[in-house]
Amino acid sequence: MSELSSQVTEGFSPLAGVDLVPVLPALRAVIPGGGLRPGTVTGVDGSTTLALTLAAGLGDRWCAVVGLPEAHVPAAAAFGGEDGGLDPMRVLLVDDPDRRWADVVAALTDGCAMVIVRPPEEPPAHVARRLTTLARRNGCALVTTGPWAGAALRLRVEESHWAGVGDGTGHLRGRRALVAVSGRGAAAPGHRVWLWLPGPDGAVAVAEHEGPARLEAVAG
Amino acid sequence: MSLLDSPGSGGEPLDGGYAMPLPGPPGSGGGPLDGGYAISLPGPPGSGGGPVTVPRVLVVWCPDWPVTAVGLDAGTPAAVVVQARVAACSAAARAVGVRRGQRLRDAQRHCPDLVVRDRDPDAEGRLFETVAAAVSTITPWVEVVRPGVCAIPARGAARYHGGADRGTAEESLRIHVQDTVVEHGFDCGVGIADGLFAAELAARTADGGMIVPVGGAADFLAPYPVAVLDRPELADLLPRLGIRTLGAFAALPPRHVAGRFGADEVRAHRLARGLDARPPAPRPPHTDLSVTTEFDPPATAAEQVVFAAKTLAERLHEALAAEGLTCVRIGVEVTDAHGRTQSRLWRHDGTLSALAVAERVRWQLSSWETSPDEEGVGGIAFLRLLPDQLVPDEGRQEALWGQVTLSDRVMRAAARVQAMLGHQAITRPFPAGGRGPGERVVRVPVGDLPPEPGAAEGRWPGRIPDPAPAVVHPDPLPVRVTDADGAPVTVSARCAVSAPPHQIEVDGRVLPVTAWAGPWPARERWWDPVRFRRRARFQVVTADGGARLLVVEGGRWYIEADYA
Numbered sequence: 116m117s118e119l120s121s122q123v124t125e126g127f128s129p130l131a132g133v134d135l136v137p138v139l140p141a142l143r144a145v146i147p148g149g150g151l152r153p154g155t156v157t158g159v160d161g162s163t164t165l166a167l168t169l170a171a172g173l174g175d176r177w178c179a180v181v182g183l184p185e186a187h188v189p190a191a192a193a194f195g196g197e198d199g200g201l202d203p204m205r206v207l208l209v210d211d212p213d214r215r216w217a218d219v220v221a222a223l224t225d226g227c228a229m230v231i232v233r234p235p236e237e238p239p240a241h242v243a244r245r246l247t248t249l250a251r252r253n254g255c256a257l258v259t260t261g262p263w264a265g266a267a268l269r270l271r272v273e274e275s276h277w278a279g280v281g282d283g284t285g286h287l288r289g290r291r292a293l294v295a296v297s298g299r300g301a302a303a304p305g306h307r308v309w310l311w312l313p314g315p316d317g318a319v320a321v322a323e324h325e326g327p328a329r330l331e332a333v334a335g
Numbered sequence: 336m337s338l339l340d341s342p343g344s345g346g347e348p349l350d351g352g353y354a355m356p357l358p359g360p361p362g363s364g365g366g367p368l369d370g371g372y373a374i375s376l377p378g379p380p381g382s383g384g385g386p387v388t389v390p391r392v393l394v395v396w397c398p399d400w401p402v403t404a405v406g407l408d409a410g411t412p413a414a415v416v417v418q419a420r421v422a423a424c425s426a427a428a429r430a431v432g433v434r435r436g437q438r439l440r441d442a443q444r445h446c447p448d449l450v451v452r453d454r455d456p457d458a459e460g461r462l463f464e465t466v467a468a469a470v471s472t473i474t475p476w477v478e479v480v481r482p483g484v485c486a487i488p489a490r491g492a493a494r495y496h497g498g499a500d501r502g503t504a505e506e507s508l509r510i511h512v513q514d515t516v517v518e519h520g521f522d523c524g525v526g527i528a529d530g531l532f533a534a535e536l537a538a539r540t541a542d543g544g545m546i547v548p549v550g551g552a553a554d555f556l557a558p559y560p561v562a563v564l565d566r567p568e569l570a571d572l573l574p575r576l577g578i579r580t581l582g583a584f585a586a587l588p589p590r591h592v593a594g595r596f597g598a599d600e601v602r603a604h605r606l607a608r609g610l611d612a613r614p615p616a617p618r619p620p621h622t623d624l625s626v627t628t629e630f631d632p633p634a635t636a637a638e639q640v641v642f643a644a645k646t647l648a649e650r651l652h653e654a655l656a657a658e659g660l661t662c663v664r665i666g667v668e669v670t671d672a673h674g675r676t677q678s679r680l681w682r683h684d685g686t687l688s689a690l691a692v693a694e695r696v697r698w699q700l701s702s703w704e705t706s707p708d709e710e711g712v713g714g715i716a717f718l719r720l721l722p723d724q725l726v727p728d729e730g731r732q733e734a735l736w737g738q739v740t741l742s743d744r745v746m747r748a749a750a751r752v753q754a755m756l757g758h759q760a761i762t763r764p765f766p767a768g769g770r771g772p773g774e775r776v777v778r779v780p781v782g783d784l785p786p787e788p789g790a791a792e793g794r795w796p797g798r799i800p801d802p803a804p805a806v807v808h809p810d811p812l813p814v815r816v817t818d819a820d821g822a823p824v825t826v827s828a829r830c831a832v833s834a835p836p837h838q839i840e841v842d843g844r845v846l847p848v849t850a851w852a853g854p855w856p857a858r859e860r861w862w863d864p865v866r867f868r869r870r871a872r873f874q875v876v877t878a879d880g881g882a883r884l885l886v887v888e889g890g891r892w893y894i895e896a897d898y899a
Contacts, residue, residue, distance in 0.1 A: 204765075
């Protein structure tokens with residue numbers, strides 16, 4: 116499946132020559148081209164884990180998290196499997212930017228390869244334009260967990276199935292999540308992918324077996 | 336060894352080490368206050384003693400400053416803790432056996448009704464500005480060694496406030512300074528001696544401090560244990576060699592010390608002998624390394640000044656580095672639109688980052704804006720940073736803790752956010768020890784020292800197994816957990832669950848539970864009556880596919896974290 120989507124993107128990719136902000140190889144099925152184009156906005160609905168996953172392939176680049184005081188950055192530290200993941204040492208947190216969130220994001224696009232932001236309200240068009248322009252110039256990809264009209268890509272966790280917990284026994288080990296990809300930047304709109312988010316080994320990966328049969332039996 | 340020592344040395348007021356029974360300001364030693372400021376300010380009256388002698392220094396020492404700064408008085412048995420160890424305690428607590436460095440549970444055993452607070456270095460810096468301002472009514476050359484300790488050159492001030500001979504002049508100055516600080520509501524000890532190190536110990540003697548006569552520093556220091564040098568490894572090593580006091584250490588020939596130890600130990604040895612830690616550097620004449628910035632129109636927001644201060648400090652550090660120098664102290668001069676100037680000296684010792692300098696400027700401004708006798712500052716017109724007491728830069732380890740250093744670009748972005756929202760607004764997550772997911776991370780403002788590594792590596796039985804949740808609520812959300820009959824699920828003291836959780840109700844949404852695990856008991860901070868918690872955690876998967884970490888405490892349920 117990941118091969119297919121990369122073939123599709125290469126077909127019409129206007130991205131040649133642009134340095135993409137890298138994402139984990141496991142996300143190739145979700146993110147066309149294996150990276151996010153600087154200046155684009157990716158909206159993530161319903162999953163902070165998924166937002167942090169986008170930052171887990173940054174390597175030695177920096178990431179900023181703005182307006183999400185509840186985000187627990189170390190959760191993504193092992194999402195890349197053997198390659199590590201999001202290095203908490205390379206994360207800047209601005210928990211409460213309040214009304215100045217746009218200025219804060221503007222400042223952080225210079226220096227960070229990714230800024231994850233939850234604006235307090237839908238940004239007005241001129242603010243959104245200013246931020247994407249700055250981000251494009253500085254080589255930064257924006258990820259938002261809030262409303263954003265101009266988002267190029269929207270990712271949404273539609274279903275989650277956790278493994279490892281029984282009836283008073285075990286502990287959470289892994290989850291398979293059905294991620295729906297939409298937006299004009301998507302390779303194939305409406306496309307859905309099962310991902311381990313994360314898997315039992317702590318890494319994010321494409322889940323082989325679709326469907327929750329085994330887990331439903333446990334849950335019953 | 337010298338590398339390991341260096342984090343504690345120097346005037347970084349944010350680090351530990353200043354509430355020890357008898358710490359020495361390492362790497363310090365007063366220095367030629369006479370003329371040290373000659374670049375910028377006229378020397379204090381009567382200055383300019385012999386070039387070889389150690390200058391007379393008066394030190395104001397406020398006991399247990401970390402405790403005072405969090406609003407507790409000496410009569411309350413209280414302790415300020417960092418990572419479950421006592422960082423400072425009040426006199427009342429000390430009287431019943433609480434000591435610095437003690438584990439909190441031991442302290443609690445000595446004193447069951449101990450009031451415990453977390454340490455607040457920022458408050459320490461801000462509040463101490465009140466003391467520094469009080470002292471500066473006597474002489475403008477106040478040097479803040481670190482929050483809790485400040486120094487002034489004694490010679491000029493004593494003559495000015497003076498008496499017939501040096502002894503009575505110094506005593507009247509000492510009493511005058513002490514009265515001034517006490518009038519402002521702070522207990523303090525005041526000591527005068529040759530050099531900062533001896534003067535601070537003199538300030539800490541019983542009955543509010545004493546005067547060590549000229550040339551008497553070595554004799555005064557001799558009986559003190561080597562621990563007062565505040566170099567833990569040296570304090571560990573020397574007694575094993577049979578050297579227990581500063582006198583015995585001072586008796587070692589300097590060349591042997593230099594031959595066997597590093598530069599830092601040589602400095603410690605100089606201190607023990609009653610000398611300056613570093614001989615002053617002969618400064619090339621007529622080079623003015625001070626840096627100034629002008630605000631036109633005058634800056635009315637503190638942030639603007641603080642932001643400029645950081646850039647200015649960078650320029651200053653570059654200029655110093657180009658000369659192979661570093662400064663022991665840094666003078667910050669702020670001039671308002673009406674031409675009034677406030678200057679303050681801060682201990683630097685080559686260890687302050689540009690951001691740390693900017694932070695001191697912020698403290699200084701905060702005191703100016705709030706002091707009652709200054710009305711309508713009218714904006715800041717000039718900011719000037721003056722390196723004081725230049726010494727050769729012996730180098731220091733970058734990234735001492737082996738951690739990721741911030742590139743200039745990231746640093747600049749962070750500084751811009753700090754200029755907008757304040758120093759605390761932008762943080763970096765550092766690993767910390769703890770069982771719950773929220774405790775496994777501490778947020779440290781960019782530019783502040785990271786926590787000491789080590790605690791995170793300890794074993795934490797009862798730790799929630801991986802994967803870690805991506806959402807940890809800063810304030811846990813209340814939730815109702817009920818069993819199949821609709822009765823609230825309870826957990827007994829012995830961790831027995833009354834019935835399997837059947838559904839949870841949060842924000843009016845009812846979610847059936849499809850799977851659950853737990854309870855995992857946790858008794859946390861049982862030594863602390865305020866923060867003591869007996870809790871049990873559960874993982875719960877609900878029909879919508881969500882997984883949450885619940886915690887039950889005192890019969891109430893909360894959502895602590897979300898595996899969203």
